[in-house]
Amino acid sequence: MNRYQEAQAKMIEKFRRTAPLAAEADLIPYKSEGGKWIPSPFAGDGWWTGGFWPGLMWQLYKASGDELFRREALRVEEKLIGQFRVFRELNHDVGFMYLLSCGANAKLTGNEQAGWDTLHAASLMMGRFNPKGFFRAWDGEDKRGYAIIDCMMNLSLLFRAERMTGDPRFAHAARIHADTTLREFIRPDGSCSHIIEFDPETGKRVAEHGGQGWALGGQWSRGQAWGLYGFTLAYLNTKDARYLDAAERIAQNFIAHIRPDGLTDSDFCQPKDEERIDNLAGAIAACGLWELAGAAGKDAYRDAALRLTDGLLDACCDWTEARCGVLTKCTASYHDDGAGRHTNITYGDYFLSEMLGKLCGTDPMLWI
Numbered sequence: 001m002n003r004y005q006e007a008q009a010k011m012i013e014k015f016r017r018t019a020p021l022a023a024e025a026d027l028i029p030y031k032s033e034g035g036k037w038i039p040s041p042f043a044g045d046g047w048w049t050g051g052f053w054p055g056l057m058w059q060l061y062k063a064s065g066d067e068l069f070r071r072e073a074l075r076v077e078e079k080l081i082g083q084f085r086v087f088r089e090l091n092h093d094v095g096f097m098y099l100l101s102c103g104a105n106a107k108l109t110g111n112e113q114a115g116w117d118t119l120h121a122a123s124l125m126m127g128r129f130n131p132k133g134f135f136r137a138w139d140g141e142d143k144r145g146y147a148i149i150d151c152m153m154n155l156s157l158l159f160r161a162e163r164m165t166g167d168p169r170f171a172h173a174a175r176i177h178a179d180t181t182l183r184e185f186i187r188p189d190g191s192c193s194h195i196i197e198f199d200p201e202t203g204k205r206v207a208e209h210g211g212q213g214w215a216l217g218g219q220w221s222r223g224q225a226w227g228l229y230g231f232t233l234a235y236l237n238t239k240d241a242r243y244l245d246a247a248e249r250i251a252q253n254f255i256a257h258i259r260p261d262g263l264t265d266s267d268f269c270q271p272k273d274e275e276r277i278d279n280l281a282g283a284i285a286a287c288g289l290w291e292l293a294g295a296a297g298k299d300a301y302r303d304a305a306l307r308l309t310d311g312l313l314d315a316c317c318d319w320t321e322a323r324c325g326v327l328t329k330c331t332a333s334y335h336d337d338g339a340g341r342h343t344n345i346t347y348g349d350y351f352l353s354e355m356l357g358k359l360c361g362t363d364p365m366l367w368i
């Protein structure tokens with residue numbers, strides 16, 4: 001066994017023990033503290049991260065064949081489907097929530113209702129489209145014109161819906177948003193803005209806002225990772241070379257900022273004496289770089305993906321029984337917003353499992 005196969009085996013073993021604790025507590029794990037799973041501090045089962053736990057379960061199911069993981073994925077899928085009725089917490093992140101739950105179920109088992117639920121989510125996403133050129137990210141009177149870099153990942157739900165239905169509306173809207181992001185978010189140095197506000201009446205750019213990074217004009221590393229992986233997926237979905245070029249520019253900037261220990265700062269512009277790591281960003285970027293290496297035919301991206309993965313495995317995986325999850329030093333926002341700093345957060349474990357799946361030949365590629 002190589003070190004990636006060993007890590008995947010340890011992950012399967014750990015979650016065999018700790019996934020039943022989530023079912024016992026009847027919650028969707030957002031993070032773990034000590035021997036306990038903690039649900040999201042915001043929006044209950046409607047928080048944008050809810051799909052990562054079923055996604056993680058499907059990754060481990062594919063890697064092990066263990067029914068325990070399939071059952072646990074389906075348990076949480078039901079909770080997320082319940083959010084269609086609640087509706088008020090849902091936003092553009094229906095891509096994250098439903099591609100990795102019902103989308104994964106439909107892809108891996110052929111379950112027909114899961115396919116309809118995936119289309120339901122895509123239709124909700126379409127309801128957020130502003131024909132002036134962007135998908136509205138969040139609700140709130142003051143946010144009618146807000147679009148964010150993270151949305152590039154959610155576009156994959158629309159490309160999936162186009163393939164499922166043969167209806168090009170889904171892909172037209174996704175491409176319009178991707179083109180706006182290409183034009184308005186990517187800076188000359190290859191870094192990405194987090195939030196751009198547009199006039200919702202005209203589509204004209206109004207302002208850039210600081211988001212979860214260090215400061216306005218900074219480089220929030222997770223946003224860079226969403227852009228990197230999101231444009232790579234846009235390329236894989238469309239074969240439009242402009243998206244591949246964008247992914248490469250973002251990747252080169254990201255790679256230039258990987259720390260010597262292979263870990264990722266929370267913001268690439270943060271003060272040099274500040275120790276603030278975000279391993280969520282490192283795990284997402286590793287997956288994006290791996291796919292980009294295949295798409296662009298360049299080994300340098302594969303090497304960088306391995307450097308990031310090795311950094312996580314060398315220093316930031318907790319295999320002990322003291323903690324339910326695995327990946328440590330995950331940071332939701334540079335300025336603490338109560339969502340977690342330097343701790344285990346479930347979507348870090350999701351992207352680590354996806355990356356190990358890629359390296360072990362078991363990743364079902366749930367984004368496409």
Ligand code: GLY
Pocket residue numbers: 048150212222332
């Ligand atoms: N998509 C929100 C975040 O990355 O925190």
